[in-house]
Amino acid sequence: MAQAIELADELAGLALFADLPNPQLQAAAHEFEEAWFGEGERILRQGLTGSGFYVILDGEVAIRAGGRDVALLGRGDFFGEVSVLLGEPPSADVVALHAMRCLHLAAPAVHEFLLDHPSVMYRILLDQTRRLRNTTRARG
Amino acid sequence: MPPDAAQKGRDARPFPPGEYPLVVVGSGPGGLQLSYTLTRLGVAHAVISADPAPGGMFRRFPFFQRLLSWTKPYAPAERGTRAYERYDWNSLLAEEPENRALQAGLMDGSSYFPSRAEMELNLATFAERAGIVVRYGCRWEATRRESTAAGDRFVLETSDGEYRCRVAVFAVGVAEPYVPPTPGLEHAPHYAETRPAETYAGKRVFIVGKQNSGFELASGLLPWARAIVLASPSPAKLSVVSRSLVGIRARYLQPYEDHVLAGGVAVLEASIDGIERTGEGETLRVTVRPSAGGDAVTFEVDEAIAATGFVAPLRDLPALGVATFGASRLPAQTPFWESATVPGIYFAGTIGQGAAGLKKHGMPANSGAVHGARYNARLLGERIAEKHFGVVRAGRRLAESEVLPFLVEEISRAPELWHQRAYLARVVSFDPDLGISDAGILPLAHFLDTVGSDALAATIEANAEGALYPVIYVRTSGRTEEHVLPGHPLHDFSTAEHRRALVSLLAELGAASHKPRTGEPAGRHQGS
Numbered sequence: 001m002a003q004a005i006e007l008a009d010e011l012a013g014l015a016l017f018a019d020l021p022n023p024q025l026q027a028a029a030h031e032f033e034e035a036w037f038g039e040g041e042r043i044l045r046q047g048l049t050g051s052g053f054y055v056i057l058d059g060e061v062a063i064r065a066g067g068r069d070v071a072l073l074g075r076g077d078f079f080g081e082v083s084v085l086l087g088e089p090p091s092a093d094v095v096a097l098h099a100m101r102c103l104h105l106a107a108p109a110v111h112e113f114l115l116d117h118p119s120v121m122y123r124i125l126l127d128q129t130r131r132l133r134n135t136t137r138a139r140g
Numbered sequence: 141m142p143p144d145a146a147q148k149g150r151d152a153r154p155f156p157p158g159e160y161p162l163v164v165v166g167s168g169p170g171g172l173q174l175s176y177t178l179t180r181l182g183v184a185h186a187v188i189s190a191d192p193a194p195g196g197m198f199r200r201f202p203f204f205q206r207l208l209s210w211t212k213p214y215a216p217a218e219r220g221t222r223a224y225e226r227y228d229w230n231s232l233l234a235e236e237p238e239n240r241a242l243q244a245g246l247m248d249g250s251s252y253f254p255s256r257a258e259m260e261l262n263l264a265t266f267a268e269r270a271g272i273v274v275r276y277g278c279r280w281e282a283t284r285r286e287s288t289a290a291g292d293r294f295v296l297e298t299s300d301g302e303y304r305c306r307v308a309v310f311a312v313g314v315a316e317p318y319v320p321p322t323p324g325l326e327h328a329p330h331y332a333e334t335r336p337a338e339t340y341a342g343k344r345v346f347i348v349g350k351q352n353s354g355f356e357l358a359s360g361l362l363p364w365a366r367a368i369v370l371a372s373p374s375p376a377k378l379s380v381v382s383r384s385l386v387g388i389r390a391r392y393l394q395p396y397e398d399h400v401l402a403g404g405v406a407v408l409e410a411s412i413d414g415i416e417r418t419g420e421g422e423t424l425r426v427t428v429r430p431s432a433g434g435d436a437v438t439f440e441v442d443e444a445i446a447a448t449g450f451v452a453p454l455r456d457l458p459a460l461g462v463a464t465f466g467a468s469r470l471p472a473q474t475p476f477w478e479s480a481t482v483p484g485i486y487f488a489g490t491i492g493q494g495a496a497g498l499k500k501h502g503m504p505a506n507s508g509a510v511h512g513a514r515y516n517a518r519l520l521g522e523r524i525a526e527k528h529f530g531v532v533r534a535g536r537r538l539a540e541s542e543v544l545p546f547l548v549e550e551i552s553r554a555p556e557l558w559h560q561r562a563y564l565a566r567v568v569s570f571d572p573d574l575g576i577s578d579a580g581i582l583p584l585a586h587f588l589d590t591v592g593s594d595a596l597a598a599t600i601e602a603n604a605e606g607a608l609y610p611v612i613y614v615r616t617s618g619r620t621e622e623h624v625l626p627g628h629p630l631h632d633f634s635t636a637e638h639r640r641a642l643v644s645l646l647a648e649l650g651a652a653s654h655k656p657r658t659g660e661p662a663g664r665h666q667g668s
Binding site for chain 2: 047049
C-alpha cells in the first residue's frame with residue numbers, strides 16, 4: 001500500500017476521478033497499478049489479446065494504426081476501454097512518445113470497478129460521446 | 141564486518157575496492173544466480189554485499205519463519221531435472237547436476253514450504269558449492285558517474301572504498317520498510333519491527349494493511365491476540381481468486397475465515413484517518429473511514445502494526461537519473477532489466493519486477509519471487525555477457541524434423557515458460573540463410589517489439605478465469621500474429637490437437653524452405 005495516499009491525491013486532480021470522495025479515491029489508488037513506459041515502447045499492441053485500461057498520469061502517447069498516428073493523448077486521458085468493454089484485441093497500437101507514467105487496471109477488473117464507481121463510468125461515457133460527435137462532424 | 145583502518149592491510153576478503161568490468165551489489169538469490177551465470181560465461185565481475193553471509197532478505201524474513209513458496213520433495217518430475225524446477229520454487233539454477241534442486245534435500249519434511257532457516261541454508265549451500273565469491277560486509281552507500289579516457293564509469297562508494305565499473309547490477313531486494321504519511325502512524329511499528337508473538341498475548345491488535353505481510357502477522361498472532369483488526373481501503377485480494385501471486389496466499393487465509401465466521405478478527409475496507417494515544421497513553425485510538433461511505437469508526441486497541449509494504453532501497457540512484465514508479469518505488473526497466481533511463485545500470489532479483497512485461501489479462505509474471513527471478517537473472521547474465529563483453533552464444537541449429545517435438549516439449553515442460561507466463565518465451569528462428577535454430581529463452585516483450593527474421597515465440601499464458609494454454613507468436617515478413625492454442629484439463633499440451641496446430645503454424649513459417657546453406661553456422665536471429 002506504499003504511496004497509495006500520495007497517488008490518491010494525484011487521482012483527485014484528474015477529471016476521470018474528480019467526483020470520487022476521498023475514501024473511494026484511496027480505494028481506487030489501491031485498485032489501479034502504476035506503470036511506466038519508455039519512449040517508443042508499446043503499451044497496447046494491435047491484435048494481441050489480454051490488454052487493459054490505462055489512465056495517463058504523466059507523458060504522452062500516440063494511437064498508431066497502419067503506421068500513422070491517428071490521435072495523441074496526454075495527462076488525464078485514458079485508453080484501452082474500447083478493447084476491454086468489447087472483449088476484443090486492440091485495433092491499434094498505443095505507443096509512448098516519451099517517458100510515460102500511467103495507471104493500469106486489468107480488463108477483468110474493469111467491469112466491477114465501473115459498476116462500483118458509476119461517476120467514473122459517466123465520465124467515460126461523456127468522453128466517448130464527445131469522440132462520437134467529433135467523428136460524426138468530421139464525416140458530415 | 142567492515143575492517144577498520146588497522147585491519148585493512150591484512151583484509152583477506154575478495155574484490156578489494158578498485159576498477160572492475162562489472163560490479164554486482166547484493167548476495168540474495170538474484171545476486172547469486174547472476175554471479176553464477178556470469179562466471180560460467182567467463183565474464184569477470186565483483187560481487188559486494190552489506191550482509192555478512194549469503195541469503196539476502198531470507199536471512200531475516202518472513203517474520204514467522206516459514207516461506208510462501210513451495211518445494212515439493214516428491215513431484216511428477218524427477219528431482220534435479222529441468223522439468224522438476226516447476227515444482228521447486230526455491231532452488232537456484234545450476235548446470236552441474238549436483239548443484240541442482242538443493243532445497244529439496246535441506247528440508248525436514250514437516251512442510252513443503254521451507255522454513256526461513258532452510259531457505260537461508262539452501263542459498264548458502266548453493267553459494268558454497270558453486271564457488272560464488274562475494275565480498276561480504278561491504279555496504280554500497282552512494283553512486284556517481286565519472287568520465288575517464290577509457291570511457292564513462294559508474295563509481296560505487298562503499299564502506300570499504302570506491303568501486304569503478306562500466307556496468308553495475310543492483311540486486312538489492314525490495315525490503316526497505318515503507319510507512320505512509322498517515323497521521324499517527326509513528327505509533328504503529330512496521331512489520332519489520334514486530335515483536336515475538338507471545339508478547340501480544342491478550343492484546344487487541346490493529347494491523348494497517350491487508351496484503352500478505354498483514355495477513356502473515358494476523359495468522360501468527362491468532363493464538364495470542366485477543367482481537368485483531370486488519371484495514372486498508374480496498375478489498376482483500378485472494379490468490380485463489382486472482383489465480384496469481386497477487387493476493388493473500390492460501391497459507392494466510394485463516395484470519396480471513398475467522399473474519400467471515402465472526403470469530404474475533406475483523407477485515408475492513410477503510411482508509412486510516414489517524415492513530416493517537418489515548419489520554420492514559422496505554423492504548424491507541426484508531427479512526428478509520430469506510431470506503432463504502434458513512435461515518436468514521438473509532439477503535440481502541442492495545443497495539444498497532446504497519447504492514448504497509450516495502451520499497452526498493454535504491455539510495456541515490458534516482459538522483460543519478462534512474463526513473464522509478466509505483467508503490468514499491470521500483471526502477472523503470474527495459475525488458476532485459478536495464479534501467480530505462482540510465483544505460484549500463486541493471487537490476488536482478490525481486491527488484492526486476494519493475495520490468496513488468498505485458499501483464500496479459502492482468503496476470504503478472506513471477507519476477508518478484510525466486511522461481512521467476514532466477515530465470516530472469518540467468519537471462520540477464522547472458523544479455524550482459526553478449527551486449528557488454530562480446531560473449532555471443534550461437535543458437536542451436538535444429539533439423540526440420542526436430543522443431544515440432546522440441547516445441548511440444550517446451551510448451552509441456554519448460555519451467556521458464558510455466559513460471560514466467562506471457563513473460564518469457566522460447567524463440568525459434570527461421571532464417572532464410574542460416575536455417576532453423578533455437579534462439580533461446582527471451583523476454584516476450586523484447587520479441588514482440590524487435591524487428592527480426594521470421595521466427596516464432598512460444599509461451600504459456602493464463603487468463604483471470606483460470607484457463608491455462610500455450611500461445612504461439614508467429615513473425616513473418618516483419619509482422620507478428622498471436623495464435624492461442626487450446627487448453628487441456630490436465631495441462632497436457634502434447635495432444636494430437638496441439639501438434640496439429642503447431643504443424644499448421646510451422647507450415648505458415650515455411651519451415652521446409654528454410655534450409656541452411658552448406659557449411660554455414662546457425663546464428664541467433666537479429667535482435668535476440
